[in-house]
Every structure is written in C-alpha cells, then in structure tokens.
Amino acid sequence: MSTPHDPHAAELHRLVSLMTGDEKHSAAATSTLDVVRVLYERVLDVSPSTAGDRTRDRFLLSKGHGPMAYYAVLVDQGFFPESWLADWATYDSPLGYHPDRNLVPGVEISSGSLGHGFPLAVGTALGLRAQGIASRVVVLVGDAELDEGSNHEATELAAALGLDALTVVVVDNRSTSYAVPGRIAARFEVEGWDTVTVDGRDHDLLEKALSHRGIGRPNAVIATVEEKS
Amino acid sequence: MDARQQFARTTADLVDTDDSVALVYAEISAQYFGDVEARHPDRVVNVGIREQLLVNVGAGMALTGMRPVVHTFSSFLVERAFEQVKLGFGHQDVGGVLVGAGGSFDIPGGGRTHQAPGDVALLDTLPGVHVHAPSNAVEVDAILRTVVAGDGLHYVRVVGQTNAAAYPAHGRFHVVRRGAGATVIALGPVLDDVLVATAGLDVTVLYSSTVRPFDGRGLRAVLGSPDVVLVEPWLAGTSSRVVAEALRDVPHRLLALGVGRDEHRHYGTAREHVRAHGLDAAGIRRSLDAFLAA
Secondary structure, eight states: OOOSSOHHHHHHHHHHHHHHOSSSOOHHHHTTHHHHHHIIIIIOOOOTTTTTOTTSOEEEESSOSSTHHHHHHHHHTTSSOGGGTTTTTSTTOSOOSSOOTTTSTTOOOOOOSTTSHHHHHHHHHHHHHHTTOOOOEEEEEETTGGGSHHHHHHHHHHHHTTOTTEEEEEEEOSOSTTOOTTHHHHHHHHHTOEEEEEETTOHHHHHHHHHOOOSSSOEEEEEEOOOOO | OOHHHHHHHHHHHHHHHOTTEEEEEOSTTHHHHHHHHHHOTTTEEEOOSOHHHHHHHHHHHHHTTOEEEEEEEHIIIIIITHHHIIIIIIITTOOEEEEEESTTTSOGGGGGGGOOTTHHHHHTTSTTEEEEOOOSHHHHHHHHHHHHHSOSEEEEEEOSOOOSSOOOOSSSOEEEEOOSSOEEEEESTTHHHHHHHTTTSOOEEEEESEEESOOHHHHHHHOOSSEEEEEEEEETTTTHHHHHHHTTTSOOEEEEEEEOSSOOOOOSOHHHHHHHTTOSHHHHHHHHHHHHHO
16 A cells, blocks of 8 residues: 555554554554655655744644554654654543644644634634745645535635645545545635645655645645545 | 724724734624725635634634634624634634624624624633623723733623723722622623612622633622622623632622523614613612512
8 A cells, every 4th residue: 555665664554553553554544644644754844843933834634533644654753752652542641532732742733623624724824824934734634524514614715815825635535425426626626726636645646746836726635545444 | 982893993903013913804894894904914814704714714823823803793703613712722722812793682683693692601611711891992992902912812792782981901800889788790881780770779889891710809808798799791690600619618699690591582672682681770670679688
C-alpha cells in the first residue's frame, strides 16, 4: 500500500503499532497516513523549532478520528517523544482518541466533533490574510465528515472570499452513507475551487496536488484510499 | 442612540484603531457595517447566513492571534451555534467577544424563533465565559472597549431594554439603595423597574451589568436580612446557582424572577412581554410582597 522503495514506511508503521498493538493495522488507522506524511515531509513549512512562529504553515486534522497516523508522523518529525505513544488514551496521557492542541505539541486544533476543523481553517486563513501572512493552511476532512452541513458553509465562503492559502484534502475511503460517485469533487468545483482527485497512497501525486496554490481560488484535493471495511 | 447602533459604532471605532481586532457577522446588522467593511475588508467579514461558520471563523481568526468580535442575533449565535462556541472558542482555549442582539424578546413580532431567553443559562454551562448585560448605549460602549482590549471569552448581550442611569462595569455590585431588609439584585436592564417596585420598601438594591463572573463577595458584604431577590431579564433562575454558591454557609431564602420557561405565543411589544413575565414594576412588586409576607 505504501509507495515502493520507501524504507521509512516501516518506521512509521512501527510507531502506529505502538498504539494499535498489532502488526497489521486496520485501514481506519492508516487511511490518512500517506497524506499526513507527505504534508510534513514534503509540503508544509513547519517543524518543532518553528511550531510557535506566526508565519508557520498550519495543518488542521478536522475529523480528529483515527489520530494514530497523525501522532506517528508528529513523533517521526520530532514534535513529541515516542515514549508517549505506548500509553496513549490513558488518564494522564496527553494523547487521546481525538487530539487536543492544548496537550500535544504541534497539534493546531482540538478536534473530534465532525465539521469544526474546516470552518476553523477558513477563519485561520482569514486571520493570516488580515495580518499579511502568506502561510498556507491545509485541513484534512473525511468523506463522511462532509455529511456535516457546516462544511458546506465553509466551502462556499472560502471560494467567495478567494482564500488561496487554503487547501482542503478529503481522504475518501467511501465511508459515508448515501454516497454519490463524483459528488465530492463536483461540489468543490461548482463553488469555484481548484479541484483534483488523486490516489491517496501515491506520494508523488499527493505532493504535487497538495503543493498547488491557486490564484484567488482555494484548493481541494480528493485523496482516494481503500474502501473502509 | 440605541444600544445596537452604539455596538456598531464602537466596534467600527475599535476596528479602525486596532489592527488586531476583527468583526465577523452573518448578515444581521449589515446596515450598520458598510463603511467600516469598506475601510477594512480583510478584518470585517460577512459570512452570509451561516452561523456555524460564523462562530468558527471568529475562533479561527483568534487562533492566529486576532481579537474577533462575533455578532448576530442571540438565538443564532448562542443556540444554533452553541457547539461551535463550546469547541471553537472554549475547547481550543482561545478568546473572543460574542455580541448577541435581540435577547429575550426584543423582536416580539418575530415570535419564538427570534427570542433567546435561555442564552445566558446555556453559556453558563461553559467554563470561564464572561457575560455582560449592558443596559444602555453608554454601558455598551464602555463594556465593549474593555472586553475587546482584554482577553478571554466574553458574551455581550445587546438589547432594546434600558436603564436610565449608566454604571461603570468594574465587575462588582453597585449599591443603588441601602436598606435593612431584603437584598434585591438587578442584573442588566431591569433596574428601573426594580427601583419603582421597591419604592418605599426598606430593602437594599444591587445592580451590575456583569452577570458572570458573579460578584458573590459583594452580595455577602451587604446582606442584611436572609431574604434575597434576584431579577434578571432572561430565563428565571439562571443566576440562582451562583447566589446559592455565594451564600452556601448562610441560611437564606431566594426569590428568583426572570423570563418564564413557557412559550408565550404572543407578538405585540417588548414591554408587553416584560409585563407578561411579571418583570414590570407592578409585577415585581406583587412577587416581592408575596415573598416577604410568606
């Protein structure tokens, strides 16, 4: 499932295993892994040493569910120690089933309730623009998360205000009830977003799609992965 | 000038003079914001009729270090978008100034859909929310300037009901009248009716526009008799909890007056609704006499 000749993948899977407790993870645990890896390894300008800078790029994990891949990448990038992973979701751990920005270094928003991160990302992009900061804001949503109407409010306003700092990446594992093929991309396109659909496991395609910054138009990347089983 | 126009004027001034201040609104009050929006299109944002987005856009701007003023009618700001207030501001732990217009019955012709007597009680379920109920344009102006310059999460309830006098909002009770008997607490724009209702009675009258945090120490300091009367122009009993907390080791009786829970399917004027909920001077006096005689 990972890009061939990627020895680093084994290391990330080892980190995920510290939380899932098994060698072969469920697809839900790793549906976002390649997208989040590519963002931190190839796209975003943010690191532990710049995590407090006003001009850093921001990644917002909107859905918050299945954060194991996110935590593994943050450990791999040096945001917090690997030793935190083993006892995650215990009473005194900073790591919950949904990430908390006030507890976990490098986490931009506290999420878990669906439909909040995308609107927060729109506000973040507006706040950066108002301050003349050119940083990018990338927000990850799930395809089922788009059921929430608040996302559609965000889709419309981001295009209307031309928020080209904003990228939404939809990790589509076809987990929504009442799916309509092609609906997600069509929704973004009709609102005026630059929109592309890519293989959510192909690192080079993801890098190209996630690095795109349009002119006066926000960017939507639909990253398709294996169907949720 | 009415309170809502004053809110618009003061907010425009704050946006003009402080680059970190943003105004986010959802069509409501657009008639007042045209000029300031033209001057500062990046910091004055109309999100359209999208209240969930409204609150989280404000919170997102706060995440970048700005001080957002977030505005629409109370019913849509607090009730429709309550989870956004809880998570976008509270759980993220960022601050902002939520300004709700309309209150309990400013738009009586609009009926239940535009009435939010439960707004203060709802926000009171969240930790650390400061609630302000200014009672005229002078108080609106002063409170907005203070809380926008400050930090934390604030709710400013801008309504059509007024008190004649303006009091400084320093967070402590003003002792408006001193007596030996019961203590009557007027929160927000009910003071004028309370003063008429208590004329000739040997009671203490306290006033504050600061609803939360509640000045429990100020209440204890003036308490004469063990009778406490609470008058608040939103859901009756909203502040009973904080009175009980302030007087937990003091035997006391409490009469909590406010807007009733029952839906009144009537239109008319705000004053008629005040009367219907027993919050006009005659209604307060009736309740007070019965309570003190019991």
